[in-house]
Amino acid sequence: MRIRFSGTAGPTGWPAPNCRCASCNLAAEQRRLPLRVTVDDAFALTAPDTAPARRLPPGYHSSVTEHGVRIDAPDGTRLLYAASGACADLATGSGRHDDPEVDLAIVDVGESASVIGALRRCGVVGAATAVAAVGGDHRVHSPAEFARRARLWGALAPADGQVVGCPPATWPPERVRGPxxxxxxxxxxxxxxxxxxxxxxxxxxxxxxxxxxxxxxxxxxxxxxxxxxxxxxxxxxxxxxxxxxxxxxxxxxxxxxxxxxxxxxxxxxxxxxxxxxxxxxxxxxxxxxxxxxxxxxxxxxxxxxxxxxxxxxxxxxxxxxxxxxxxxxxxxxxxxxxxxxxxxxxxxxxxxxxxx
CATH class of the missing domain: 3.40.50.300 (P-loop containing nucleotide triphosphate hydrolases)
Structure with a gap:
């Protein structure tokens, strides 16, 4: 699969319209549109809080899981658009731990970065899974700070217009492990x-x-x-x-x-x-x-x-x-x-x- 990030920001974009805060001012040189993701330039990825797409190209399968929307491609690769409520579902015991490991997980860290930890804990995001951190906006001080946090979490911070393979050819930065x-x-x-x-x-x-x-x-x-x-x-x-x-x-x-x-x-x-x-x-x-x-x-x-x-x-x-x-x-x-x-x-x- 080829994942195209036409937009990578939060719901209002970054900078937000008519916003004069410091974060939006620092983001003005490289504007980011609200999050929009397409798969193989064939269909848009459905948001985790909505029903899956009913009609997909032959060979693709979309399903809503406890962890978000999962796309299974004809070549056998798996993509997850993580739900921001995944942490809560797992905490209450309603989250399943038997879903397969995916090749790439897209996580809106503007809503909740701890979703990455929850997905790693239940095994949906494993050692061979790449994580793309999206959803940056003026809740974070600057694009540079957003990129710094993504590195700490072992995640990619894709730019608008970037195309990422699933699994990606450019791997996210290795997150710190002990000692x-x-x-x-x-x-x-x-x-x-x-x-x-x-x-x-x-x-x-x-x-x-x-x-x-x-x-x-x-x-x-x-x-x-x-x-x-x-x-x-x-x-x-x-x-x-x-x-x-x-x-x-x-x-x-x-x-x-x-x-x-x-x-x-x-x-x-x-x-x-x-x-x-x-x-x-x-x-x-x-x-x-x-x-x-x-x-x-x-x-x-x-x-x-x-x-x-x-x-x-x-x-x-x-x-x-x-x-x-x-x-x-x-x-x-x-x-x-x-x-x-x-x-x-x-x-x-x-x-x-x-x-x-």
């Missing part, structure tokens, strides 16, 4: 957690390690923050709420998201008695031993590991001795993890800066 370590640092509310989560949306197996204190009625702000994090994670992500991070990393598989190193350190320092008025003489050595174990496990971790940490030293000097102590320990820990990482990124005002 591979990424440290995402940034200040408070910088977008670092969102970036870390975004990187793993297309992964079929994710363990989320939450190191912060458990929510309580005494701290409604923290409870609301934890709830917001839980609600935006894909349903298949497994959550571990613990400070025993080193053990989990040593035995990890698939992908791991650690959020965050800063709260882990604060919890460890508390467990070791560093916050007491008169810390025991061995407290500092205990903290150092826990840090050494974490760094060693980080180095040996066989998974695709993404960790969030707090950038220190960019604000005012801490007003308390304990605050200064925490800053110094965390700064050294961040350096140790960064030295053992393939990638380090800095989140600033929601923008991501790669630290070479």
């Amino acid at each position: 591979y370590r990424v440290l995402v640092t940034g200040g408070a509310r910088s977008g670092k957690s969102s970036e870390a989560e975004r990187r793993l949306l297309a992964e079929p197996e994710v363990t989320y390690i939450a190191t912060g204190p458990k929510p309580t009625a005494h701290d409604p702000a923290w409870s609301a923050r934890v709830t917001a994090h839980r609600e935006r994670r894909p349903w298949w992500w497994r959550t571990e709420e613990t400070l025993e991070v080193a053990h989990l990393l040593e035995n990890a598989s698939g992908a791991v998201l650690l959020d965050c190193v800063g709260t882990w350190l604060a919890g460890v320092m508390e467990e070791c008695g560093m916050w007491e008025e008169h810390p025991r003489p061995t407290a500092a050595d205990e903290v150092r031993s826990r840090i050494d174990a974490l760094v060693a496990a980080w180095r040996r971790c066989p998974a695709h590991l993404v960790a969030v940490t707090n950038e220190v030293g960019s604000g005012v000097v801490p007003a308390t001795v304990s605050g200064g102590l925490y800053r110094d320990w965390l700064g050294r820990l961040n350096q140790a993890l960064a030295a053992e990482s393939e990638e380090v990124t800095l989140a600033v005002a929601g923008r991501i800066v790669e630290l070479r």
